[in-house]
Amino acid sequence: QVQLVESGGGLVKPGGSLRLSCAASGFTFSDYYMSWIRQAPGKGLEWVSYISGSGSTINYADSVKGRFTISRDNAKHSLYLQMNSLRAEDTAIYYCARALYSGYDYWFDPWGQGTLVTVSS
Amino acid sequence: QSVLTQPPSVSGAPGQRVTISCTGSSSNIGAVYDVHWYQQLPGTAPKLLIYAKNNRPSGVPDRFSGSKSGTSASLAITGLQAEDEADYYCQSYDSSLSGVVFGGGTKLTVL
Numbered sequence: 585q586v587q588l589v590e591s592g593g594g595l596v597k598p599g600g601s602l603r604l605s606c607a608a609s610g611f612t613f614s615d616y617y618m619s620w621i622r623q624a625p626g627k628g629l630e631w632v633s634y635i636s637g638s639g640s641t642i643n644y645a646d647s648v649k650g651r652f653t654i655s656r657d658n659a660k661h662s663l664y665l666q667m668n669s670l671r672a673e674d675t676a677i678y679y680c681a682r683a684l685y686s687g688y689d690y691w692f693d694p695w696g697q698g699t700l701v702t703v704s705s
Numbered sequence: 706q707s708v709l710t711q712p713p714s715v716s717g718a719p720g721q722r723v724t725i726s727c728t729g730s731s732s733n734i735g736a737v738y739d740v741h742w743y744q745q746l747p748g749t750a751p752k753l754l755i756y757a758k759n760n761r762p763s764g765v766p767d768r769f770s771g772s773k774s775g776t777s778a779s780l781a782i783t784g785l786q787a788e789d790e791a792d793y794y795c796q797s798y799d800s801s802l803s804g805v806v807f808g809g810g811t812k813l814t815v816l
Contacts, residue, residue: 631805693753
């Protein structure tokens with residue numbers, strides 16, 4: 585079955601860096617867009633970034649543009665999120681999700697279990 | 706402040722029908738973009754409930770349905786059950802922001 589497993593979360597100081605990973609299985613990874621979506625404690629969902637199957641198309645939310653970098657390794661069936669210059673407001677559970685794309689639209693299925701990133705001194 | 710507006714909470718008794726609204730604008734729901742819905746049970750990751758207006762992934766009961774009109778969309782749940790108690794989120798794409806947008810979420814309480 586399709587499975588996504590995130591790792592790499594933890595406690596980091598403001599201004600620090602962290603790299604999240606997402607291991608995918610159960611589907612042809614290179615055929616699909618992938619995305620990161622986050623959820624601050626007790627808050628709603630916020631889309632962070634997506635990347636096409638080949639890696640040629642990438643998009644970021646304005647809140648992370650210039651600080652976060654999404655990438656993928658199709659040979660390893662893995663998705664990554666390099667997070668630099670972290671701020672307290674980046675504290676959230678970060679979910680990896682497979683993105684389904686229809687030309688005008690993106691939606692997400694399935695989602696991983698999430699990894700918690702806490703930015704605090 | 707979310708680009709898509711949802712009521713913070715709705716409630717209903719078992720067996721009843723409830724609807725959750727999602728209001729957007731001409732750059733998202735009112736444009737060519739579809740609306741998708743997710744269910745998040747307490748302490749778990751979100752799960753896709755409805756995609757592309759009114760399509761259900763395998764395993765989602767037909768008690769759940771979606772609709773879209775103008776700059777708004779709705780999720781309807783009929784025959785409400787205790788296990789439907791969860792947070793529900795709508796999602797679309799916004800051409801002005803050039804990115805994916807979510808509603809703020811609605812907490813459904815089954816009385």
